Amino acid sequence: xxxxxxxxxxxxxxxxxxxxxxxxxxxxxxxxxxxxxxxxxxxxxxxxxxxxxxxxxxxxxxxxxxxxxxxxxxxxxxxxxxxxxxxxxxxxxxxxxxxxxxxxxxxxxxxxxxxxxxxxxxxxxxxxxxxxxxxxxxxxxxxxxxxxxxxxxxxxxxxxxxxxxxxxxxxxxxxxxxxxxxxxxxxxx
Amino acid sequence: xxxxxxxxxxxxxxxxxxxxxxxxxxxxxxxxxxxxxxxxxxxxxxxxxxxxxxxxxxxxxxxxxxxxxxxxxxxxxxxxxxxxxxxxxxxxxxxxxxxxxxxxxxxxxxxxxxxxxxxxxxxxxxxxxxxxxxxxxxxxxxxxxxxxxxxxxxxxxxxxxxxxxxxxxxxxxxxxxxxxxxxxxxxxxxxxxxxxxxxxxxxxxxxx
Numbered sequence: 001x002x003x004x005x006x007x008x009x010x011x012x013x014x015x016x017x018x019x020x021x022x023x024x025x026x027x028x029x030x031x032x033x034x035x036x037x038x039x040x041x042x043x044x045x046x047x048x049x050x051x052x053x054x055x056x057x058x059x060x061x062x063x064x065x066x067x068x069x070x071x072x073x074x075x076x077x078x079x080x081x082x083x084x085x086x087x088x089x090x091x092x093x094x095x096x097x098x099x100x101x102x103x104x105x106x107x108x109x110x111x112x113x114x115x116x117x118x119x120x121x122x123x124x125x126x127x128x129x130x131x132x133x134x135x136x137x138x139x140x141x142x143x144x145x146x147x148x149x150x151x152x153x154x155x156x157x158x159x160x161x162x163x164x165x166x167x168x169x170x171x172x173x174x175x176x177x178x179x180x181x182x183x184x185x186x187x188x189x
Numbered sequence: 190x191x192x193x194x195x196x197x198x199x200x201x202x203x204x205x206x207x208x209x210x211x212x213x214x215x216x217x218x219x220x221x222x223x224x225x226x227x228x229x230x231x232x233x234x235x236x237x238x239x240x241x242x243x244x245x246x247x248x249x250x251x252x253x254x255x256x257x258x259x260x261x262x263x264x265x266x267x268x269x270x271x272x273x274x275x276x277x278x279x280x281x282x283x284x285x286x287x288x289x290x291x292x293x294x295x296x297x298x299x300x301x302x303x304x305x306x307x308x309x310x311x312x313x314x315x316x317x318x319x320x321x322x323x324x325x326x327x328x329x330x331x332x333x334x335x336x337x338x339x340x341x342x343x344x345x346x347x348x349x350x351x352x353x354x355x356x357x358x359x360x361x362x363x364x365x366x367x368x369x370x371x372x373x374x375x376x377x378x379x380x381x382x383x384x385x386x387x388x389x390x391x392x393x394x395x396x397x
Binding site for chain 2: 075077078079080081108109110111112113137142143144162163164165166167168169173187189
């Protein structure tokens, strides 16, 4: 290892995770989705915790050969079949960069919400042809009210819902009544 | 606690598998995808409960052992969820009766004094909100649709109505769970559920 030349930091770990994409929506990284909640680095007695929110402790150094890396991820949906694949991709990405002791663990709390998807990622969704969530996720409002969804292709608001569930549980199927294209809508969750 | 967890796990697993039977047989592609997505959510929820039950046991059994290697008599699920799919209207009616209970049950379970159970409920209720939306909309659509669809959804409710009572009748371990604060007081959610039913009935009669 050339760790004498370039000191590896927790910030580098986050940069590596930034390259792992969501298998269902490959334009978004798992950090865009807010799936990775925390990285924990254990080196002997020293434990460094870096939270996703605010990316804490990014300057701390990490020795790939001796550090035990724990990556905490949260599922978007409880039955999301992509979670195992995401965990495998995280392990592979870190392993190819010299880390040997890697564990990926699931946490449920706080429950994942589409509110965590930042505007930059929403723009990526639109460009990919998926309409991003239209409003904040509130269970009571979601129960029997319908949102007005903007077509990601022509930006018309003249759209209609075709099906409550689309290609995955997290999406509904819509159709634009102006450009006539069907499109996926990422539901508020 | 173990019995209570298995009740929740078995309910969601059995209904999930019933819905999974529709895979490739739905009346329309979109409906087929919806029912398999509902199944996926429910199986995911059941895994959370089975994993918790297995951890509590601490006897080396896994979630799969609990889900698949118990005797039929040991299953705790309510009879409603295991009723055969029948036609599409029958499946919709069964899901509506379950969803409209499940939604309020999970809302109450979010207040559980057990952190892990509350976390599962907070996660699940988001999904079940869309389940209830889906089944409610189809009850209305079939009821207001053709003479044939109206007859079928009515027949389905006539057939399944008898199973709804079990959802609100606590087993001894459910009462124990409610008293200990990690479970749900079924009497308290009963009235909130009733108001939803009457709201829906009014919508239906208003459209006739």
